[in-house]
Amino acid sequence: MASQxxxxxxxxxxxxxxxxxxxxxxxxxxxxxxxxRLVAAGLREIEVTSFVHPKLVPQLADAAELCAGLPAxxxxxxxxxxxxxxxxxxxxxxxxxxxxxxxAASETFAQRNINMxxxxxxxxxxxxxxxxxxxxxSVRGYLSTCFVCPFExxxxxxxxxxxxxxxxxxxxxxxxxxxxxxxxxxxxxAETVGLVLSRVPAAKLALHFHDTYxxxxxNVVAGLQLGIRTFDASAGGLGGCxxxxxxxxxxxxxxxxxxxxxxxxxxxxxxxxxxxxxGLISQHTGRPLASRNARRLGxxxxxxxx
Amino acid sequence: MASQxxxxxxxxxxxxxxxxxxxxxxxxxxxxxxxxRLVAAGLREIEVTSFVHPKLVPQLADAAELCAGLPAxxxxxxxxxxxxxxxxxxxxxxxxxxxxxxxAASETFAQRNINMxxxxxxxxxxxxxxxxxxxxxSVRGYLSTCFVCPFExxxxxxxxxxxxxxxxxxxxxxxxxxxxxxxxxxxxxAETVGLVLSRVPAAKLALHFHDTYxxxxxNVVAGLQLGIRTFDASAGGLGGCxxxxxxxxxxxxxxxxxxxxxxxxxxxxxxxxxxxxxGLISQHTGRPLASRNARRLGxxxxxxxx
Numbered sequence: 001m002a003s004q005x006x007x008x009x010x011x012x013x014x015x016x017x018x019x020x021x022x023x024x025x026x027x028x029x030x031x032x033x034x035x036x037r038l039v040a041a042g043l044r045e046i047e048v049t050s051f052v053h054p055k056l057v058p059q060l061a062d063a064a065e066l067c068a069g070l071p072a073x074x075x076x077x078x079x080x081x082x083x084x085x086x087x088x089x090x091x092x093x094x095x096x097x098x099x100x101x102x103x104a105a106s107e108t109f110a111q112r113n114i115n116m117x118x119x120x121x122x123x124x125x126x127x128x129x130x131x132x133x134x135x136x137x138s139v140r141g142y143l144s145t146c147f148v149c150p151f152e153x154x155x156x157x158x159x160x161x162x163x164x165x166x167x168x169x170x171x172x173x174x175x176x177x178x179x180x181x182x183x184x185x186x187x188x189x190a191e192t193v194g195l196v197l198s199r200v201p202a203a204k205l206a207l208h209f210h211d212t213y214x215x216x217x218x219n220v221v222a223g224l225q226l227g228i229r230t231f232d233a234s235a236g237g238l239g240g241c242x243x244x245x246x247x248x249x250x251x252x253x254x255x256x257x258x259x260x261x262x263x264x265x266x267x268x269x270x271x272x273x274x275x276x277x278x279g280l281i282s283q284h285t286g287r288p289l290a291s292r293n294a295r296r297l298g299x300x301x302x303x304x305x306x
Numbered sequence: 307m308a309s310q311x312x313x314x315x316x317x318x319x320x321x322x323x324x325x326x327x328x329x330x331x332x333x334x335x336x337x338x339x340x341x342x343r344l345v346a347a348g349l350r351e352i353e354v355t356s357f358v359h360p361k362l363v364p365q366l367a368d369a370a371e372l373c374a375g376l377p378a379x380x381x382x383x384x385x386x387x388x389x390x391x392x393x394x395x396x397x398x399x400x401x402x403x404x405x406x407x408x409x410a411a412s413e414t415f416a417q418r419n420i421n422m423x424x425x426x427x428x429x430x431x432x433x434x435x436x437x438x439x440x441x442x443x444s445v446r447g448y449l450s451t452c453f454v455c456p457f458e459x460x461x462x463x464x465x466x467x468x469x470x471x472x473x474x475x476x477x478x479x480x481x482x483x484x485x486x487x488x489x490x491x492x493x494x495x496a497e498t499v500g501l502v503l504s505r506v507p508a509a510k511l512a513l514h515f516h517d518t519y520x521x522x523x524x525n526v527v528a529g530l531q532l533g534i535r536t537f538d539a540s541a542g543g544l545g546g547c548x549x550x551x552x553x554x555x556x557x558x559x560x561x562x563x564x565x566x567x568x569x570x571x572x573x574x575x576x577x578x579x580x581x582x583x584x585g586l587i588s589q590h591t592g593r594p595l596a597s598r599n600a601r602r603l604g605x606x607x608x609x610x611x612x
Contacts, residue, residue: 187569215565290601
């Protein structure tokens with residue numbers, strides 16, 4: 001574990017991953033205020049929306065309007081998902097600086113989530129990436145279900161390595177190895193990410209964890225031990241499946257910030273300001289934030305204890 | 307990380323640590339049913355109560371009655387806190403098989419929590435331990451605030467080593483290194499527990515984490531990497547400070563079980579049964595369980611996601 005200060009990059013995905021399944025419509029002005037507060041909290045990379053077809057994800061139908069109104073801030077990079085060429089066109093028209101494409105390490109999950117085979121998705125995204133890069137826009141790749149698939153179970157590490165390389169080959173400058181259902185434990189991270197690192201430099205990888213079983217922060221530590229220095233997180237732990245009342249969403253940005261700072265990795269992010277930012281969404285949806293630090297900041301009384 | 311199955315011992319502290327600050331009175335029969343379900347879930351070491359003065363912790367005033375009614379189960383060991391000689395007498399009369407004594411690594415915390423200096427507490431507990439051992443009852447030691455004290459801040463690892471040895475010297479067969487306010491991160495665990503292990507065998511140590519900042523499971527992994535094989539946990543994540551509405555309590559047993567099983571360490575504990583056991587308390591207090599797995603089991607709907 002690092003004893004020298006070594007910065008870690010946090011990619012904030014709350015506005016996109018945290019809101020894409022949100023059943024309560026969130027007004028564009030609220031989303032914009034959320035993003036503005038995330039910037040003020042110190043976050044520098046923010047995935048703000050997805051240019052998916054509005055009928056598929058009505059929650060993000062205001063993607064163009066949201067992007068048009070975001071504050072220009074020095075050193076801050078906004079990104080958005082571009083699920084196809086039409087989505088890319090909209091993203092480029094909206095002035096997005098970075099787009100993300102996505103496939104899965106599980107064939108069944110790819111079919112169910114994006115209605116394409118993995119090969120089809122890579123052909124589609126190769127063209128999206130080519131056009132994005134031609135327009136001067138960089139491309140991130142997401143690889144879903146890298147550890148456990150809800151349909152196929154365990155995913156072989158070799159498949160994750162292969163698909164990571166293919167995403168880099170089509171022009172992604174970074175691949176987010178994603179534990180979509182949040183089932184991985186540090187041993188899975190060591191095995192799978194360890195294999196990927198045998199062929200891919202750490203600087204081209206991010207880790208994207210969900211906290212369904214409580215293992216997300218432990219998995220981050222496993223990633224740190226492997227040399228990974230980029231982690232995705234969602235303010236307030238927003239995300240996950242809102243139809244399951246208590247289902248945990250993404251790893252919470254504020255919990256990640258606490259861990260990283262305590263481990264000696266400066267983040268430049270103020271965790272209380274992240275909680276306050278996510279509070280805008282929580283106030284609107286009426287659902288409390290699930291993160292440990294949001295709960296901790298909800299009260300401050302001393303109790304005797306062992 | 308272990309690839310061979312290597313069992314890990316879980317010390318369930320929910321009935322004591324989880325209920326000692328509970329503002330809603332829990333009937334003895336409910337506590338007994340809770341313990342019975344914990345046994346049925348596969349837990350084999352359960353700290354059921356504290357023989358503290360009833361005026362100090364009225365929540366546990368029924369300690370003798372509770373202990374008298376517990377089911378005898380082969381291989382199951384019940385323990386209770388014995389905060390002084392009077393408490394030990396009551397514990398022995400109630401037929402407890404194991405008692406626990408406790409001091410702190412922070413002088414200020416010891417004064418505020420047990421109203422004794424550390425030296426005074428060790429003199430008191432030396433006599434408690436002597437008499438317990440003479441009666442054929444084994445003794446566990448808790449060492450609070452081993453990483454961060456709410457009053458003194460950072461606690462030196464050398465102090466934790468010294469006090470661990472002194473607790474072993476007075477007759478404890480195991481010391482639970484405790485992160486009382488839940489502020490430690492894996493680097494703290496590596497530093498402090500690593501130093502303790504330079505002089506004390508792993509078999510004499512347990513780790514006791516609270517999940518205030520979300521780091522408890524990551525800290526468990528740090529402990530596993532150091533060779534620790536005993537961890538405390540509380541069913542449902544019960545405990546912590548109930549006056550802070552959302553404050554996280556102890557590391558939740560079910561989250562620990564998920565992590566350990568996924569890491570290849572068999573526990574013999576069924577996590578859904580642990581959640582159901584804790585549900586008895588949750589139903590009574592009206593407060594939802596805070597653990598990730600309890601929340602996950604609260605609903606089961608599929609959502610598309612990256």
